[in-house]
Amino acid sequence: MALEHADVQRAAHLARLGLTDDEAARYVDDLGRILEMVDMLQALDTEGVAPLAHPLDVTQRLRADEVTESDQRSRFQRCAPAVENGLYLVPRVVE
Amino acid sequence: MQWETMIGLEVHVQLATRSKIFSGASTAFGAEPNTQACAVDLGLPGVLPVLNEAAVAMAVKFGLAIHAEIPEVSVFDRKNYFYPDLPKGYQTSQMYQPIVGAGVVEITLEDGTTKPIRVHHAHLEEDAGKSLHEDFHGMTGVDLNRAGTPLLEIVSEPDMRSAKEAAAYLKAIHSIVTYLGISDGNMAEGSMRCDVNVSVRPKGQETFGTRAEIKNVNSFRFVERAIAYEVDRQVELLEEGGVVVQETRLFDPERDETRSMRTKEEANDYRYFPCPDLLPVVLDKAYIDHLRDNLPELPADKRARFERALGLSAYDASVLSATREMADYFEEVMEVCGDAKQAANWVQGELAGALNREGLAIVDSPVSARQLGELVARVIDDTINGKAAKQVFQALWNGQGASADAIIEAQGLKQVTDxxxxxxxxxxxxxxxxxxxxxxxxxxxxxxxxxxxxxxxxxxxxxxxxxxxxxxxxxxxxxxxxxx
Amino acid sequence: MHDKTLAELKRSLDAGEFSSRELTQHLLGRIDRLDGALNSFITVTYDQALAAAEAADAARAAGKAGALTGLPLALKDIFCTRDVRTTAGSRMLDNFIAPYDASVVEKLAAAGTVSLGKTNMDEFAMGSSNENSHYGPVKNPWDFAAVPGGSSGGSAAAVAAGLVPAAIGTDTGGSIRQPAAFCGITGLKPTYGRVSRYGMIAYASSLDQAGPMARSAADCALLLNAMAGHDLRDSTCVQRGVPDYTEELDTPLAGLKIGLPREYFGDGLDPQVEAAVRDAIRVFESLGASVREVSLPHTHYAIPAYYVIAPAEASSNLSRFDGVRFGHRCANPADLIDLYKRSRAEGFGDEVKRRILIGTHTLSEGFFDAYYKKAQQVRRLIRQDFLDAFEEVDVLMGPASPTPAFDLGANKDPVSMYLQDIYTIAINLAGIPGMSVPAGFVGQRPVGLQILGSHFTEARLLNVAHQFQQGTDWHRQRPAFAEENA
CATH class of the missing domain: 1.10.10.410 (Arc Repressor Mutant, subunit A)
Known part of the structure; x- marks a missing residue:
């Protein structure tokens, strides 16, 4: 499956990665070759093979419904780029 | 031309767990911003989710209540998108293998008839935080306390044909979740939120019209109003030869209209894939049976029992079973006074009238079910007559006595039969x-x-x-x- | 002091030859003198290390020393360490002081170990050469022209150079085993789910696993004893008892059935590496093991499958780095989209972006089935290959890497870099444990023998590696760099 410039731009937008045109052009090339390598998978017949999401056949353990965490806001917000009145600040979101 | 309206609802119910779906942070409403957002809720680097058992149990109870299939295996997926109130850049949800399969909710229409509405499935997911748009020097503030609160998203088939049916469906869901005790059902605090899919088609046409999704419709009344507006809009558009665009719209209760959102943005691509941090949830039969055996009586069953065993009218049975609080109150009055019809008359008459006047919910009634039951008992055994009973009720309401008997005694209201x-x-x-x-x-x-x-x-x-x-x-x- | 194993250091501490504080100071001094050239550490935690060493000495004096009390180690900078900068090798987290400890960090601290600091790595563990670090490449102490391998290159180089006796790494596609091989040390990637991932910054969640890197298999066993075990905070960490991994070390290997995967000795394997590996296998035969050829027929699909699954998971795992709650944020964002796009463009390096883009693309609408679902199906076939092989043999052996450490800058092309991981990557897809142990040299550059076992057979792998190390001294070789600067 050939990769187009638009595919890279679309992926970059979905992933919120700013790319210059030069970078995008380079990634079209890189990603194209990676996908070419990946396309080798298509040669393999996997009809009827169940996808494997986890290497072990184990199931989800459930946690008891208990409050175990206490307020650590000031500690957690020490590494935040912009906070005010305990809120994380971002450029105005328009709805 | 005659138009037919097709409505489907996606109802998000906040589950009444103590802690969040994937972390041990509290879900209590109203805390200071970000004081209930722990490392997991914030999506700090390296953190991992662990699933809350109570959220699973609540989802299964809902499934059992709507006679849905509960699959043995369900899987969590990631829904990927960027938004400031979504800390990890993905919402952990269930796309392909939800915890609750297809089921049916029976709704009661105003004329007392019922109609089944099919539920496509219900799945567990985490709630997002909140963006606060007050002025922070032109910035938006983000509070992640709500992030990670468990939600059950209940997705209906497009089986509703009118705004009234949609409102009745929402009421039925509200009633089921509050009966089950899996949600407080508080719509004002956002415990139940609703997205509405609306489309219209010429009557008789087989294929569906293009639908619009109305986001964030958060009261029974708004559901009706939003749908009414949207149906008119679509019909008008089509009759003028236009086309309905598949899009997301927002209901504005102030202007009583829906308007288009995010028209400039390209369609979302959420890139769902199984969450590698969570394993398949496997529910064995014994677990499901245990939950089934411990289900409370549900609104539809209660309504039927009120009609059949207590001899109430269809209308009375439906009103008195509408909420768990109402039903609990009525049943206690009935138990104390020993007469279902008298209990029904008093709860729907004198009590409902007084509550309405004061704008109170039944749980906040100043007259307890026991007090009312004792009062009705005194009417039934002829200790007081109807007029005196109203006086006693008013006295109880005003807190002028602890019990009907005390008030009858103090005010000398005992009926003279000599x-x-x-x-x-x-x-x-x-x-x-x-x-x-x-x-x-x-x-x-x-x-x-x-x-x-x-x-x-x-x-x-x-x-x-x-x-x-x-x-x-x-x-x-x-x-x-x-x-x- | 600096070239001893953990086991030897413990004996010295017990005998009172030196204190943990003296040992720690000695190693911190070496880091000061040598690491400028090597660049194996991103952050050295002098004060915390000395405080921990003193606490360990006090515990020892009180008769409360355990197997690891007072022993120094280093942590790959992918583990969150409370109040200590945790960068994952990325500009994105250059300013990130972690507010909590990873489970592995807690466990190792509880065992009394002394962390000297955080080691260099490929950014977000994406790389096979340590050239993808925001903090610059790490040199291979055996040959400064060579890479140390990656992504746990800093951990491997620091151990090889005698800066620290052991280090903790993580392995998503070979990131413990390949740098261990390139730097001539012993590394173990445990079974997926054996060690908690909580607090380990995720690259590809269904593949990532932490493990020990040290100077001997016996040392790896000691460390795994402390690291392994159930963690309530990691759903994928198994509820399964932890054996004493040192207990089986001395079990003789007579009767051991070794399988040599045909596909691991094919085209592209450096003949000198092959010769060293075959020599090592003859050592096992001399210890009573039998050797036979087996087949892992889907081996060549492992790299393509990996480069769908790992980038897909990574693209999602790395979405949280958005400049809102932590990490790099661009200056003066014009609006929300600008905040996201510029913060991420500035914060992530080239290889990370490449993998985010690949993962985003392969998960997007219309491509999911052809890529992601297909790769997961292939993943099952790959795991089945191993399960089938382990029906016939106890362990598999082969090279850890097709070549010895390559030159810095030699693999400019991403695909040729990816192909370096041909022998390690399938192991992560299958979730089985694997080790690399020193098995000779090509010129100055070490060769690693890879030993693989079925799920949860770490004790057996450590036993096999330990027996090999009882009969060989490849693991005792030290680079001239470490000695000249002693």
Whole structure:
């Protein structure tokens, strides 16, 4: 499956990665070759093979419904780029 | 042209767990911003989710309540998108293998008839935080306390044909989740939120029209209004030869209209894939059976029982089973007084009227179910008459006594049924009312029935309302007729 | 002091030859002198290390020393360490002081170990050469022209150079085993789910696993004893008892059935590496093991499958780095989209972006089935290959890497870099444990023998590696760099 410039731009937008045109052009090339390598998978017949999401056949353990965490806001917000009145600040979101 | 409306609802119910779906942070409403957002909720680097058992149990209970299939295996997926209130850049949800399969919710329409609405599935997911748009120097503030609160998203088939049906469906869901105790159902605090899919098509057409999704419709009333507006908009558009665009719209309750959101943005691509941090949830039969065995009686069953076993009318049964609080209250009144119909009349009459006047919910009623039950019991056993009962109710409402008996005693409202005492009062009234007696005597016999009212009133007045009105009536008639 | 194993250091501490504080100071001094050239550490935690060493000495004096009390180690900078900068090798987290400890960090601290600091790595563990670090490449102490391998290159180089006796790494596609091989040390990637991932910054969640890197298999066993075990905070960490991994070390290997995967000895394998590996296998035969050829028929699909699954998971795992709650944020964002796009463009390096883009693309609408679902199906076939092989043999052996450490800058092309991981990557897809142990040299550059076992057979792998190390001294070789600067 050939990769187009638009595919890279679309992926970059979905992933919120700013790319210059030069970078995008380079990634079209890189990603194209990676996908070419990946396309080798298509040669393999996997009809009827169940996808494997986890290497072990184990199931989800459930946690008891208990409050175990206490307020650590000031500690957690020490590494935040912009906070005010305990809120994380971002450029105005328009709805 | 005749148009047919197709409505489907996606109802998000906040589950009433103590802690979040994937972390041990509290879900309590109203805390200071970000004080209930722990490392996991914030999506700090390296953190991992662990699933809350109570959220699973609540989802399964809902599934059992709507007679849905509960698959043995369900899987969590990631829904990827960027938004400031979504800390990890993905929402952990269930796309391909939800915890609750197809089921049915029965709705009751205004005329008392019922209609089944199919539920496509219900899945567990985490709630997002909140963006606060007040002015932070032109910035938006993000509070992640709500992030990670468990949600059950209940997705219906497009089986509803009117705004009223949609509202009835939402009420039915509300009723089921509150009966089950899996949500507080508080719409004002966002415990139940709703997205509505609306499309119209010419009557008789097989294929569906293009639908619009209305986001964030957060009250029963808004659901009706948003749909009504949206249906009109779509019909008008189509009749003018236009086309409906598949899009997301926002309901604005202030202007009572829906308007398009994010038109400039390209369609989302959420890139769902199984969450590698969570393993398949496998529910064994014993676990599901245990939950089934411990389900409370559900609204539909209760309604049926009220009709069949208690002999209530379909309307009464439906009103009294509408919420768990209402049903619990009614059932306690009934248990205390021993009479379903009297209990139903009082709960829907005097009590409902007083609650309405004061804008109170039944749980906030100043008159407890026990107090009301004891009052009704005194009516049934003829200790007081209907008029006195209303007085007692008002006194209970105003907190003027701990029980009906205490108020009856203190205010001397006990009904007088002693024939001698009533006769004495009648004799006095007849003696004091020669003119009225004369009129009575001169009247045509078929007019006298109406004229007796005056004497009854005087006797009741003389007894300060405590005389048994039936006895007063009968004795008066005897005595007056004897004078003719 | 600096070239001893953990086991030897413990004996010295017990005998009172030196204190943990003296040992720690000695190693911190070496880091000061040598690491400028090597660049194996991103952050050295002098004060915390000395405080921990003193606490360990006090515990020892009180008769409360455990197997690891007072022993120094280093942590790959992918583990969150409370109040200590945790960068994952990325500009994105250059300013990130972690507010909590990873489970592995807690466990190792509880065992009394002394962390000297955080080691260099490929950014977000994406790389096979340590050239993808925001903090610059790490040199291979055996040959400064060579890479140390990656992504746990800093951990491997620091151990090889005698800066620290052991280090903790993580392995998503070979990131413990390949740098261990390139730097001539012993590294173990445990079974997926054996060690908690909580607090380990995720690259590809269904593949990532932490493990020990040290100077001997016996040391790896000691460390795994402390690291392994159930963690309530990691759903994928198994509820399964932890054996004493040192207990089986001395079990003789007579009767051991070794399988040599045909596909691991094919085209592209450096003949000198092959010769060293075959020599090592003859050592096992001399210890009573039998050797036979087996087949892992889907081996060549492992790299393509990996480069769908790992980038897909990574693209999602790395979405949280958005400049809102932590990490790099661009200056003066014009609006929300600008905040995201510029913060991420500035914060992530080239290889990370490449993998985010690949993962985003392969998960997007219309491509999911052809890529992601297909790769997961292939993943099952790959795991089945191993399960089938382990029906016939106890362990598999082969090279850890097709070549010895390559030159810095030699693999400019991403695909040729990816192909370096041909022998390690399938192991992560299958979730089985694997080790690399020193098995000779090509010129100055070490060769690693890879030993693989079925799920949860770490004790057996450590036993096999330990027996090999009882009969060989490849693991005792030290680079001239470490000695000249002693």
């Amino acid at each position: 024939t001698g005492a009533i006769e004495a009062m009648i004799d006095q009234v007849i003696a004091d009312s020669p003119a009225q007696v004369a009129q009575y005597r001169d009247a045509e016999p078929d007019k006298r029935g109406k004229m007796i009212g005056y004497f009854v009133g005087q006797v009741m007045k003389a007894s300060r309302g405590t005389a048994n009105p039936q006895q007063v009536n009968a004795l008066l008639k005897q005595k007056l007729d004897a004078l003719c």
